[in-house]
Amino acid sequence: MKREYYEVLGVSRTATKDEIKKAYRKLALQFHPDKNPDNKDAEEHFKEVNEAYEVLSNDDKRRRYDQFGHAGVGSSAASGGGGQYGGGASDLGDIFSAFNDMFSGGRQRGGGAPFGFEEVFGGGGRRGQASVGIPGTDLKIKLKLTLEEVAKGVEKTLKIKKQVTCKECNGSGSKSGASESCPTCHGAGEVRQASKTMFGQFVNIVACPKCGGEGRIIKDRCPACYGEGIKLGEVTVKVTVPAGVESGNYLTLRGQGNSGPRGGAPGDLIVVIEEIPHELFSRNGNDVIYTLAVSFPDLVLGTKVEVPTLDGAIKLTIPPATQPETMLRIAGHGIGHLRGSGRGDQYVKVNVYVPKELSHQDKELLKDLKKSAGISPTAHNDRNAKSFFEKARDIFS
Template sequence: VEKKLKLKKDVVCHVCEGSGAASRDAYLSCPQCRGSGEVRQVSQSLFGQFVNITTCSRCGGHGRVLKDPCKACHGDGRKKGESIVTVEVPAGVTSGNYITLRGEGNAGPRGGTSGDVIILFDEIEHEYFERHGDDILYNLPLSFSQVVLGDEVEVPTLTGKAKLSIQPGTQANKILRMRNKGIPQLHGAGRGDQLVRVVVWTPTKLSADARKLFEELAKSESTRPSVKDRSFFSRVKEAVL
């Protein structure tokens, strides 16, 4: 996706065009370093002569000093301003990923090189998708009759709605996998899967007729967990308690 960002930053002064000078002859050769930008200090020791080279404190290493600064930027060559940059956000980025826009940062002082802009991504939680790497998880609410009898339902995906087959006897919390319906791999050709977790919806209010039907179903052994299943659930209960 493409995003446009407005940045507040230091921009080149339009009056002096970034030079910081009010006129062409506003700069003089630095009298302290004689235009070299460096100061050499010679010292003598028992081991011989040493030369220490440091940046000139008068001109800051530029080799020249400004005698007539630009009044608009006070000799800095920059002013506060704004710019709009276009960012190409690659598919598959996640929180912590970043991209660098070279030369789009603050303008350098007195015609110096501009800095960079670092775009750090922070992922916002989706309304109903949960991200797990390149896979996404979606909780699908189904009625008791749908999981018992089976059904074909429509589920939302990142690219639109898709049909999903629910097999008869599907258990609650079962994870169904929709291949290649997840998030595109960053700098890759493939994409993850969409995981669909079955959530059995339990009605809180029943009509009289519906209650009678459920009471009849409750009498049937086929709607109860088998001895094997009950044993498993008991072990789970004991482990939890």
Template sequence: MSKRDYYDILGVSKGADVDEIKKAYRKMAIKYHPDKNPGDKQAEENFKEAAEAYEVLSKPDKRQRYDQFGHAANAQSANGGGYGGGSMNMEDIFSQFGDIFGGGGSPFDSFFGGGRQSGGRKVARGTNLRIKVKLTLEEIANGVEKKVKVNKQVVCDTCDGTGAKDKSAFQTCKTCGGSGAVRRVTNTILGQMQTTSTCPTCNGEGSVITNKCNVCHGDGLVRGEETISINIPAGVSEGMQLSMSGKGNAAPRGGVPGDLIILIEEIPHETLKRDGNNIIYDLHVNFVDAVLGTSIEVPTIDGKAKIKIEPGTQGGKILRLKSKGVPEVNSYQRGDQLVHINIWTPKAVSREERDVLEKLQTSPNFKPNPGKNEKSFFERMKEYFE
């Protein structure tokens, strides 16, 4: 399912300022807060979705990239996380956006007995996976769906990811009493201070396994293989990274899966070269065709195209084929194909050909006489790439 527009998620216009975005996010966060909607998975997803939208739109640099590239801007994130990747868990949200709730806690703490405190029960998160996907120039130009087999950690079917032999193989952690956190009171010069930290016995889960699963040995995870369909937008480039939320390694005991980071690699084309969104093609024409003019078919990423070589064409001339290049990511704009004309000089000629050429050699029309208005190769290249 495609990701929703961040502005639509928060219900603001693209011209909204930071205060409007913050106010809209706080409204959505309160509406879908897990403490207000216990056990409601959809509300929890909406809560995470709103946090993801706010995390991007509240930061000018990330917002600018999102406005320009949309969700494909995820690819510019070097590690695949924290920028629209859809991988934020509850701990991320409360630690990063505590100011939205007025001090790092939940706006519902007073109603639910203290709410989410630092060091409380943790939601496990799977690790990210990175793969490389090789694309042809044609696939890059048109966009493509790739199906790849990914070897990764998946939830153990035997114990359904719990790590226990059966439902009775759990007991409440005696250290924290099932809260997942331990509290310590220390005396300071300012009086007694209470600190809360994750329970070291159960690692914040509130329970411990008394009888482990025979298949995963308590991990809740096993190695497996999944075939994943990756929709790659047109216009990606070498080194760009895309992120797929929740397609990385699974997390134990019902945690949040990691992300799948896709690194783009370009397969060099036999005849075409890419320069940004433009395509470069070196066309070699013989001396006679350059003098008399001709029509020649040249390859493009969309197939063959016929171009006209005007009589008297000089070597180094550049012909532009509009919109025959690579499109911008998430844009209707497309680069051009630049055809660089090279005059082919034969290295050997027959006796008859030599006789003809020697007659032409002294002809006035064959003496170099460049006009003052003719631009140099570097001037032409500068003109085309500006």
């Protein structure tokens, strides 16, 4: 003979939702197979408890059960079978999937189920505790950095506008801090919607429309935040940027994003780096390149010049006979390595300076210089050029 569901859970016929949930929670814990390995009796009890809860936790089913008994909630239930589990001998796997179903959805979405499978049984849950409210959103901000800051790393203090916890209600959204279990989903944060199609009945689990998946409804809304538990505010955040970052890199500051409505966990603050182009240097990985125009006589004879670096001016020797486009290296004055220590180098790209205007005197000097045999490309180069043009003529004629 099948036992009364109320009897199974040890509650009265007038028990409230919460009382039923509490009773179920206690019994499910007591008879859970994990705690009673190889105990057939416990397993049967566990099934029985789940079946009872499945019916009594559902308003509709409970009403039918109250009116018609076991017959009202499934054909097999009346004949001593296992209700929706398809008979007393149904395997535990089915129950577990139904059992998980009952609690998991809302919790995984961050909804406010007052307890969930993992929490009840203390087993490897991804969350350590029941979540409340709605999780806060991530906040993305752009942080512009000069090349000097990128080179050595920098600590920045940022003022950020974001959703902060309402101080008036401590983030609860309620003036008195009171809330009640949502009457529509009974705290689960989700509701089942059955739809009949030609292929059979489908059950969808959707966020509860009444409480928006939170499982709880606040009483006497906080006037400062209109019951949201969050307000727009401004905070200062310290960000430590390591050397060597580049545009598009980002730093994630956990929990520094928007606060969550009604006590929800805060989102993250994502700081996206943007490098401001430097007026003197261009960047190539961890090296910086500086272009320097040098006069023809200086390239030929060699000279000492002063060049800017990210660390201030430095003396650089241009050796004699330096060719245009030569890259002269200044070790260790580049960008700090993001991983590991040390810095890249600075390269000075040497260009020949060609004046656009000349005094009459300079022109005469250059004309004199031109007469000198050593100043023009060699006869060897001339010969190569000549034979090249002859070949080209042969081809195109």
